[in-house]
Amino acid sequence: xxxxxxxxxxxxxxxxxxxxxxxxxxxxxxxxxxxxxxxxxxxxxxxxxxxxxxxxxxxxxxxxxxxxxxxxxxxxxxxxxxxxxxxxxxxxxxxxxxxxxxxxxxxxxxxxxxxxxxxxxxxxxxxxxxxxxxxxxxxxxxxxxxxxxxxxxxxxxxxxxxxxxxxxxxxxxxxxxxxxxxxxx
Amino acid sequence: xxxxxxxxxxxxxxxxxxxxxxxxxxxxxxxxxxxxxxxxxxxxxxxxxxxxxxxxxxxxxxxxxxxxxxxxxxxxxxxxxxxxxxxxxxxxxxxxxxxxxxxxxxxxxxxxxxxxxxxxxxxxxxxxxxxxxxxxxxxxxxxxxxxxxxxxxxxxxxxxxxxxxxxxxxxxxxxxxxxxxxxxxxxxxxxxxxxxxxxxxxxxxxxxxxxxxxxxxxxxxxxxxxxxxxxxxxxxxxxxxxxxxxxxxxxxxxxxxxxxxxxxxxxxxxxxxxxxxxxxxxxxxxxxxxxxxxxxxxxxxxxxxxxxxxxxxxxxxxxxxxxxxxxxxxxxxxxxxxxxxxxxxxxxxxxxxxxxxxxxxxxxxxxxxxxxxxxxxxxxxxxxxxxxxxxxxxxxxxxxxxxxxxxxxxxxxxxxxxxxxxxxxxxxxxxxxxxxx
Numbered sequence: 363x364x365x366x367x368x369x370x371x372x373x374x375x376x377x378x379x380x381x382x383x384x385x386x387x388x389x390x391x392x393x394x395x396x397x398x399x400x401x402x403x404x405x406x407x408x409x410x411x412x413x414x415x416x417x418x419x420x421x422x423x424x425x426x427x428x429x430x431x432x433x434x435x436x437x438x439x440x441x442x443x444x445x446x447x448x449x450x451x452x453x454x455x456x457x458x459x460x461x462x463x464x465x466x467x468x469x470x471x472x473x474x475x476x477x478x479x480x481x482x483x484x485x486x487x488x489x490x491x492x493x494x495x496x497x498x499x500x501x502x503x504x505x506x507x508x509x510x511x512x513x514x515x516x517x518x519x520x521x522x523x524x525x526x527x528x529x530x531x532x533x534x535x536x537x538x539x540x541x542x543x544x545x546x547x
Numbered sequence: 548x549x550x551x552x553x554x555x556x557x558x559x560x561x562x563x564x565x566x567x568x569x570x571x572x573x574x575x576x577x578x579x580x581x582x583x584x585x586x587x588x589x590x591x592x593x594x595x596x597x598x599x600x601x602x603x604x605x606x607x608x609x610x611x612x613x614x615x616x617x618x619x620x621x622x623x624x625x626x627x628x629x630x631x632x633x634x635x636x637x638x639x640x641x642x643x644x645x646x647x648x649x650x651x652x653x654x655x656x657x658x659x660x661x662x663x664x665x666x667x668x669x670x671x672x673x674x675x676x677x678x679x680x681x682x683x684x685x686x687x688x689x690x691x692x693x694x695x696x697x698x699x700x701x702x703x704x705x706x707x708x709x710x711x712x713x714x715x716x717x718x719x720x721x722x723x724x725x726x727x728x729x730x731x732x733x734x735x736x737x738x739x740x741x742x743x744x745x746x747x748x749x750x751x752x753x754x755x756x757x758x759x760x761x762x763x764x765x766x767x768x769x770x771x772x773x774x775x776x777x778x779x780x781x782x783x784x785x786x787x788x789x790x791x792x793x794x795x796x797x798x799x800x801x802x803x804x805x806x807x808x809x810x811x812x813x814x815x816x817x818x819x820x821x822x823x824x825x826x827x828x829x830x831x832x833x834x835x836x837x838x839x840x841x842x843x844x845x846x847x848x849x850x851x852x853x854x855x856x857x858x859x860x861x862x863x864x865x866x867x868x869x870x871x872x873x874x875x876x877x878x879x880x881x882x883x884x885x886x887x888x889x890x891x892x893x894x895x896x897x898x899x900x901x902x903x904x905x906x907x908x909x910x911x912x913x914x915x916x917x918x919x920x921x922x923x924x925x926x927x928x929x930x931x932x933x934x935x936x937x938x939x940x941x942x943x944x945x946x947x948x949x950x951x952x953x954x955x956x957x958x959x960x961x962x963x964x965x966x967x968x969x970x971x972x973x974x975x976x977x978x979x980x981x982x983x984x
Contacts, residue, residue, distance in 0.1 A: 364871045383912075383925065405693045407737060407744045407914050407921055416912075424901055424941035425865060426858030446926045458862040459869055502741060518740055 363470060365401065366418040367463060370427060371471055373452055374460035375478040379431075380450045383416075384408055388493040389481060390415050395500070395543055396477040409498035419450070427456040484540035488533060491526050495519050496534035500543050548592075548713050552599045555616070557673055558623060562595070564669040565815075566627055570594060572818030576714060576770075577632040578778040581846055583718035583769070590626045590633065593713055598622040600727075601705035604698050607734045608745065618698050620674065621685040622705055627670075628660020630801070630814065631822045632782050639786045642874075644804045653687065655804050661687070662811060694736060697745040702910045703730070703758065711761050714769060722764035729754040737914060737921050746914035746921055756930050759910055763934045771902045777849050777946050780896045781839055785826070788893060789836030797825065798836070835893055842948075849894060853884075853945040853968045857899070860943070860973060867976040868899070868941075876975055881945075883971040887964055888947050896946040897972075901939055910935075943972070 363371075372393060373380060380386045391410050394401040402414035422428040433447045452460060464471045488496070499515050510518075512528075512535050519526040538544040554562065561567055570590040579586040601622035605615040630636025637656040644655050653661070664670060664686075665679045674682065684690040685699055698705055708727055715723025733751025737744045747755060769775070790798040800813035825831065826840030842848060857868055867876070877897050885892035910931065914921035925931050945968060 364869070367870050370869060383923070404688050405742055406912065407746075408912070408923075411912060420935075420939040421901070421941065422869070424857065424939040425868060426856075427865065427869060448925065455858070455862050455865055459866045462863070462866050463870065 363467065364418075365414055366421050367467075368399075368401070368474070369415060369418045370422060370452075370456065370460055371463065371467070371474050372478070373428065373450065374457070374464065375471065375475045377478075378451070382447045382449065382490050384490040384494055386419070386450060387411055387415060388490070388497040391497050391501075392481050392541060392543070393474070393477050395504075396480060396541065397473060403501070405501070409494045409496075410501045422456070426453055427459055429453050429456075480541060485537050488537060489530070491519075492530045492534045492537075495526055495531055496537050499534065500538055503544060548596055548709070548716065549599050552595055554595075554598075555619075557616075558598065558619060560673040561620065561623055561670065564667070564673075566663055566667050566670060567591070567594070567623070569815060569818060570626065570629070572820050573629050573631060573633060574819050575633060575710065575717075576775070577635055577782060577819075578843060579718070579769070579772075579775045581778055581843070581848070582772055582774045583720075585719050586714070586717045588713060588717045590629050593709060594623055594626050596709035596713060597625060597699075597705045600708050601698050603731055604705055604734060604745075607731050608694065608698075608736045610694075614692075614695060617678075617681055617685060618695055620678070621682045621695075621699050624660075624664055624670075624682060625686055625699055625706065626660075628656060628663050630656065630659075631786075631817050631819050632779075635779055635782050635786070636802075638783050639790075639802050640804060642783075642787055643790055643802050657687070659804070659811070659814060663815075666811070692743050694743045694745050701745065702913050703745070703747075703755065707762070708758075711758075711765055715761070715765060718769055720765075720769060722768050723761045725757040725761040726754050730758060735916050737916050744914060744921075746916040747924075749915055749917050749927075752915060752924070752927055755910065755913065755924055756928055759928075759931060759934050767902050771900065773851050774848065776898065776900060776944065777851060778843060780898050780946055781843055781849060784893070784896055785836050785839035785843075786822075788839070789831075789834060792893075793831070793834040793836050795825075795831060795834065795836055839894070847950065849896065849946040850949045851944055852888065852947045852949065853943075853965060855943050855969060857941040857943055860976075864973045864976040872899075872976065876978075880972055880975045883975065884945055884947065884968055887967055887971070888949075890948050894948050898944045898946065899941065900944065901941050 369390070372390065376389070380389070388409060390401060390412065391403055394403065402412040403410035404412070419428065423430055428450055429452075431449050431451075433449060485493070495515060498518075499510060503510055512531060515535060516526075516528055516531045519531060535544070568591070573590045574580070574586075575588050575590055575593050576586045598619045602615060602619045605618045610618065630640070637654065640655040640659075661683050664674075664683060665676070671679075681690070685695045688696045688700070690696050700706065708730070711723040711725065712727065715721065730747075730751060733748045733754060735746050735748055737746045786798060786802065789795045790802050797813070797817070800810075801817045804810065823840065823844065826837050826844075831837045858865070860868070878892075880897050881895040882892045884897075885895045888895070910924055913924040915924055915927050925935075
């Protein structure tokens with residue numbers, strides 16, 4: 363399957379708005395680990411990031427298959443900049459195309475659906491920062507450093523200037539454990 | 548572009564190698580000079596410019612001298628693997644080598660570049676194997692420190708910074724102008740325990756927005772200019788037919804990738820000048836390669852006879868575009884259009900394009916750092932989303948000869964022909980998807 367087909371089916375399996383680019387990237391990252399597929403992730407400030415996923419998303423938007431809506435969240439700082447979040451969902455044409463592909467690619471779709479279900483059950487409503495921490499932690503561990511403790515993860519988030527509390531980090535590491543992507547004590 | 552550029556001795560040594568000097572024969576914008584006559588600049592001066600800009604960025608980011616040297620060397624060599632007519636060669640290589648195992652998952656043109664850097668004897672006299680490995684790591688994104696790669700190949704990299712200014716000046720337009728000094732002034736680095744990343748302070752947001760606008764205008768007005776799209780498509784078709792149909796030996800040697808030692812020699816023997824010169828040779832008279840290049844050099848270009856946004860196609864047709872249209876389907880569409888227009892199918896080109904989108908080009912995740920935490924540029928910019936959306940719109944176009952129609956009005960298709968072409972495109976796509984008659 364092309365990457366844009368995979369991304370389209372992933373959004374279809376997700377079943378509701380994918381809220382935020384970081385959330386989309388991180389969920390795609392965990393999907394790639396659960397399915398054993400290389401979707402082009404590489405190191406990034408917010409954790410593993412795939413330019414290929416970004417490009418595929420842009421292609422789907424350009425075709426009118428996926429819509430993007432922008433939510434503005436008040437004023438971020440004294441300079442008056444507003445923070446924005448980009449949410450993604452399938453358009454009517456996108457639903458039609460996804461249904462047609464799903465019918466022909468039942469096995470692939472079932473695997474994606476199963477991965478999405480596992481992520482949802484494991485993650486609940488993890489916010490984007492906790493997802494980012496979880497993804498970054500897993501990326502580092504899978505790169506060879508398996509000695510990270512929960513405290514290391516807390517320290518690491520603090521080192522990035524992220525205001526993530528221990529509860530969020532705890533949720534993130536438990537999330538990885540429920541996905542069976544790290545061993546839990 | 549950048550005033551005086553100073554090079555260290557080992558950088559002069561690299562510049563004086565035959566593979567680097569070869570870049571003087573590869574134009575940055577292929578045959579965009581058919582639209583913008585001044586666009587004759589080459590990958591040679593562009594590579595020097597990128598090295599200069601990368602060095603400025605590395606110094607501002609506080610990299611140590613070894614890292615600065617590594618970044619400058621990577622910048623100098625980043626385009627050394629380019630084939631004739633720059634990015635068109637990349638497409639030719641991908642089209643002609645589908646299914647050919649390459650040494651890695653990288654696109655073939657990148658594999659070629661890496662082979663040149665790691666195995667060219669002249670480069671090897673000035674770059675040790677260990678240094679070559681580090682240069683390749685920076686270029687392919689596997690360097691120990693992410694910031695090194697981000698300077699060379701990222702959303703606000705030195706490559707983009709140079710070519711926007713250079714291409715704009717060469718084409719005689721102002722679209723690519725932006726405040727590079729302000730951009731560099733607001734560069735900063737973010738560190739965590741494991742890595743270092745490139746970012747900009749909040750004061751750089753307007754400079755970044757100007758940069759994004761420059762990219763948008765250059766894409767929409769220059770890089771995606773109708774005539775430039777047509778000339779690029781004609782060059783690609785000429786090289787493809789020359790290799791596959793005309794079976795011209797030097798083209799096959801250069802564009803059918805091989806792991807053997809002779810391959811690089813054949814590839815490096817080709818630049819723009821050789822291709823144009825060979826196309827005029829009596830040896831290839833009557834071939835599609837010669838005929839299409841004659842159209843280019845005499846400026847008897849194909850015309851854009853049909854264009855439609857991809858999302859105006861029927862949903863069934865959209866599905867095929869999502870999954871990827873096979874080369875066979877595109878060929879059948881071109882044959883049907885040739886029948887409608889009464890011309891040779893080899894001269895009909897179906898082209899899908901976006902105004903200016905690439906995996907590297909999104910600025911959405913550039914980090915804005917306010918001294919505490921980083922946040923994505925996309926969350927802080929008021930204009931980013933509008934520009935990004937415009938760059939992602941996908942279009943379908945058909946180029947074909949209209950030599951016998953003397954007036955511009957006659958060359959434009961009648962509405963009925965336009966509707967027939969749209970119908971044929973959707974029919975062929977649905978047939979491929981199994982939903983058609």
